Amino acid sequence: MTFETIQLEQHGAVAKITLNRPSKLNAINATMLKELDQALDQIEDGENTHAVVLSGNGRAFCAGFDLQAGIEANRSSETEWRAAIEFDLDVIMRFWHLSKPTVAVVHGYALAGGFELALACDMTVCESGSLFGEPELRFGSSIVALLLPWYTNPKRTKKMLLSGQDRMPANEALEIGIVNEVVAEGMGLDRGMALAREVALMDPDSVRMTKQAINQTYEIMGLSRALRMGADTSIKIETLETPLREQFNKILRSEGLKSALAWRENRLSQNDRSST
Secondary structure (H helix, E strand, C coil): CCCCCEEEEEECCEEEEEECCHHHCCCECHHHHHHHHHHHHHHHHCCCCCEEEEEECCCCCECCECHHHHHHHCCCCHHHHHHHHHHHHHHHHHHHHCCCCEEEEECCEEECHHHHHHHHCCEEEEECCCEEECCHHHHCCCCCCCCHHHCCCHHHHHHHHHCCCCCEEHHHHHHCCCCCEEECCCCHHHHHHHHHHHHHCCCHHHHHHHHHHHHHHHHHCCHHHHHHHHHHHHHHHHCCCCHHHHHHHHHHHHHCHHHHHHHHHHHHHHHHHHCC
16 A cells, blocks of 8 residues: 555564655644554554554654644534544544554654654654644644643643643653653664564563553543543634634734744733733
8 A cells, every 4th residue: 555645664563654744744634644544454454563663754753733734624614623623533542542552753843743643652762852742722723632631640731731832852751751761863763663573572462452451441531531522622622713713813824824823922922011
């Protein structure tokens, strides 16, 4: 099977998926989501595949969802947004639910949807210069896969999400349990593949059932229900109509993201000056 936005390779018992939109920092568009879904179908059915590595070509792992592609999709109704967001969530969570262990290898940026992809994988290796974040609220947008509360505590989750933090360094990500290992620049893929091969050497049925048991623990605690609630909130945010959002989206469509963010920052600065 050939793909437009990803690469799928087999390395012994390890399947390697590579996000392949380097000129866009591997931003996720509709085609990438469909191709990831297809690749995971193929991997799930592959009897000789016992682990999966997810990485990105170019300067970054993944900068999140492609905002320009979202604009061009021109969604307006709740039905359209629900279909898109639920599919986004389902594809991201396939890495969590896949019967084979998944290892994300992060370098450069892992932001927004890319950050959520890394969280959904069973293990994450990152290079020392990696930066993590969830900047969606800066864009007036929403978080598709609200996984971060399951990895850390309310204080850290709220700080990152409510401030739109997008520069969490690798050592902080390691400290709070978002990643398993931090390695030197340029060594991430080698270490990620080595880790996947270690897992692939285990008895595959034991690994599969143990992963299912771990995941079921989180199901008992309400993971899927909470994620669906988060998706419902995402739909409400994306269909919310206010003068502020309308003006931001108008500038976004006509002048691009940088201009829209500059308008928002300038507006905030004016509010600060008027309040002093």
